[in-house]
Amino acid sequence: MIKFNSVTKKYEDFIAVDNLNLEIKSGELCVFLGPSGCGKSTTLRLLNRLLDLDSGNITIDDVNIGDIDPVTLRRGIGYVIQSVGLLPHYTVKENISIVPKLLKWDAIKIAERVDTLLDLVGLSPEIYKNKYPRELSGGEAQRVGVARALAADPPILLMDEPFGAVDPLTRDVLQREFLRIQKKLKKTVIFVTHDIEEAVKLGNKIAVLKDGKLIQYDTPDRIITKPGNSFIEEFIGKDGSLKLLLYYYVEKIMKNRIPQEDWVYNSESQTLLYNGFNFCLNNHCVYKDSSLKDTLAVMLKIEQRVLPVIDSDKKVIGEVYLEDIERVFGNANE
Amino acid sequence: MYLQEKTKYHSGTVLALALTVSALFLPFINIKKNRIDLGEVVKLNSFSGVILLLYCVIILLLIATSTPLIFKNIRENRGLLIIRQFIGLGIVALLWLIVDEVSNGLQNKSIITLESGFYLNLLAGYFMTIGSVQILKGKKTQLRFIPYFFLFLIIILFIAISGDRLGIVLEFVKERGRFVKELIIHLNITFKSVFFAILFGIPMGVIAWKNRILNPYIFGFINTLQTIPSLALFGLLIAPLSYISNKFPVLKSMGLKGIGETPALIALTLYALLPIVRNCYVGLGNVSFSVLESGRGMGMNSLQRFKSIQLPLALPIIFTGFKIAIIQTLGNTAIAALIGAGGLGFFVFRGLEQIAPDLILLGVIPIVLLVLIFDKSLTYLIKILTPKGLRGNND
Numbered sequence: 001m002i003k004f005n006s007v008t009k010k011y012e013d014f015i016a017v018d019n020l021n022l023e024i025k026s027g028e029l030c031v032f033l034g035p036s037g038c039g040k041s042t043t044l045r046l047l048n049r050l051l052d053l054d055s056g057n058i059t060i061d062d063v064n065i066g067d068i069d070p071v072t073l074r075r076g077i078g079y080v081i082q083s084v085g086l087l088p089h090y091t092v093k094e095n096i097s098i099v100p101k102l103l104k105w106d107a108i109k110i111a112e113r114v115d116t117l118l119d120l121v122g123l124s125p126e127i128y129k130n131k132y133p134r135e136l137s138g139g140e141a142q143r144v145g146v147a148r149a150l151a152a153d154p155p156i157l158l159m160d161e162p163f164g165a166v167d168p169l170t171r172d173v174l175q176r177e178f179l180r181i182q183k184k185l186k187k188t189v190i191f192v193t194h195d196i197e198e199a200v201k202l203g204n205k206i207a208v209l210k211d212g213k214l215i216q217y218d219t220p221d222r223i224i225t226k227p228g229n230s231f232i233e234e235f236i237g238k239d240g241s242l243k244l245l246l247y248y249y250v251e252k253i254m255k256n257r258i259p260q261e262d263w264v265y266n267s268e269s270q271t272l273l274y275n276g277f278n279f280c281l282n283n284h285c286v287y288k289d290s291s292l293k294d295t296l297a298v299m300l301k302i303e304q305r306v307l308p309v310i311d312s313d314k315k316v317i318g319e320v321y322l323e324d325i326e327r328v329f330g331n332a333n334e
Numbered sequence: 335m336y337l338q339e340k341t342k343y344h345s346g347t348v349l350a351l352a353l354t355v356s357a358l359f360l361p362f363i364n365i366k367k368n369r370i371d372l373g374e375v376v377k378l379n380s381f382s383g384v385i386l387l388l389y390c391v392i393i394l395l396l397i398a399t400s401t402p403l404i405f406k407n408i409r410e411n412r413g414l415l416i417i418r419q420f421i422g423l424g425i426v427a428l429l430w431l432i433v434d435e436v437s438n439g440l441q442n443k444s445i446i447t448l449e450s451g452f453y454l455n456l457l458a459g460y461f462m463t464i465g466s467v468q469i470l471k472g473k474k475t476q477l478r479f480i481p482y483f484f485l486f487l488i489i490i491l492f493i494a495i496s497g498d499r500l501g502i503v504l505e506f507v508k509e510r511g512r513f514v515k516e517l518i519i520h521l522n523i524t525f526k527s528v529f530f531a532i533l534f535g536i537p538m539g540v541i542a543w544k545n546r547i548l549n550p551y552i553f554g555f556i557n558t559l560q561t562i563p564s565l566a567l568f569g570l571l572i573a574p575l576s577y578i579s580n581k582f583p584v585l586k587s588m589g590l591k592g593i594g595e596t597p598a599l600i601a602l603t604l605y606a607l608l609p610i611v612r613n614c615y616v617g618l619g620n621v622s623f624s625v626l627e628s629g630r631g632m633g634m635n636s637l638q639r640f641k642s643i644q645l646p647l648a649l650p651i652i653f654t655g656f657k658i659a660i661i662q663t664l665g666n667t668a669i670a671a672l673i674g675a676g677g678l679g680f681f682v683f684r685g686l687e688q689i690a691p692d693l694i695l696l697g698v699i700p701i702v703l704l705v706l707i708f709d710k711s712l713t714y715l716i717k718i719l720t721p722k723g724l725r726g727n728n729d
Contacts, residue, residue, distance in 0.1 A: 048631060050627070050630060050631060071633045071634075071635050072633070073633075074630070074631060074632060074633035075632070075633035076633075079628065079631035079632060081624060081627065081628055081631070083622075083624035084624070084628075085622075085624040085625050085627060085628025085629075085631075086625075086628075087625055087629070087642075087643060088625070088647070088721075088723050088724055089646050089647060089721030089722070089723045089724055090723065091723070098629075098632055098634070099632050099633065102632070102633055102634065102638070132722065132723030133723060134723060134724075148632075158631075
């Protein structure tokens, strides 16, 4: 558990972080959201002591971080930044091994760990291990950045706008992959972003910051349906309800049924015939982890009130109804 | 379509043509009865008909291959490229014939000095062979041997014509002992100066990088040094050094004097500071903030950050500074001979005094060769020292 107790950070007479009180439970992904200059990155850097705070204290599992040697502290906290910061003269493997080497792991253990991590972030170890950063695309470099932060299996991960510098398509893929990894590893993550959609998609909790002050700290659905003040309302925008759909996944509302006779599968054209409509497997079906926003978009496009849900082998595992999506708003507004 | 129109002329060939044509009016060779004789200049028109004819053929070939009169696509035609190589080799062969003819008609004891027309033709040959092949870099070709063949041919040419008549060779033979001695002194002064410049320059570069307040003073100082003409700096040092050495006999016994090696070392060290300090400063500052910050975020302490990030990333640039300092000092050391420090400049200044161009060349050519050798080999060394992940951007 990470606790910020009345934390204040000043730069001469500019107050970057103003009396911040915050509690992040272990295994939770907390997003710091706010416009640039709101103090979110500063707060992050206070936690691994890249900056020193002026008053208050931060505790990790009830230990004041001021009492831990900064170098030791940082080796136990994964850190990912927007510009990635891979060492250009190190191979991918060497970059990932940095913290394990600092912690004096033995070489065999490090080599195994590198392969595991590259697999985890979706890069084939054989292909990528010996590449240099300049041979990687932006998305690949960011994956290596995440692998490097996870290298020594730290319980805490700090991510400072990690997907801010990649194109929207890659960003979407990276976000999904990261959610998958987080589901598996259950790290305590603090994720800084100024993109509300990213915050809603990824966060278990969102802390909205403005001018160094914490304005609201709540779950994404409550932030959207019950914004604390007009600033947050404005920040969310008029399409808040659509953004809320990013927070929910098909899994939450799908009807688990494995239909037999009413779905007619045509393997040649890769289509499913149901209710008189031919669903194209590639474009008209959704997955368990598709967002409700994508699901609704498909429904509107092909004018259907029900869509098949398929798994990665393209087998039907259930269906999702428009009424259930509508009900999500009802529940959230209560 | 204006943009798609390609240059119609092959620039290297046009240049070679201009050189061979201007050589028509310049002296090729100077024949002297002895070393101090002003000599008798031989121009192209005094050679035999065969040579004149061959010279005209070469000029015609150059015209034909430089403009699209006969061949289309002058720049990319592969056949033309081969023809050009042979024209270049032909020019060297013709120079051989010329020297051969001149030396056959000589009296005993006469000395041959090569003149501008000869050198211009050598340059034209260079443009046609090595210059033309440069374009092929990176492409697979069997023509790669031609530059080496060209150089080989030139060496053969010089050996053949030197006999015992070529001025510069005669000077060399006469001054052989002195030459080796001055060459060693030259290298000695150069490397000592660069060594001292590195010794003082690296700390200065580190301070300039670390300390914003001292930075302008350091660069102000070494930039000002660079603006003092080298001759003046050597001269300026004589008076204070003589005074100091007379005042303190201990220093005098250690070799501190107003003239000789000491002032030369001091002046050359000061000159070599700029490339070393500047490259050290640039190299250290070149490492991006995000890389260093991520190193800090991962728990590297300041020594580890310096050792595994800052230094390896800065080293290639710092070594480039050493290379520039060495090359620059090799040239500057020539002037050290003026204040009695010796070195290859000795031959240059004595040649000037005696109006003996061959003696000047005996000093200049080795310096040029040294610069070329050190430039190539140090460039290669730096390439090896550059971390693998950073390579391939410059080549």
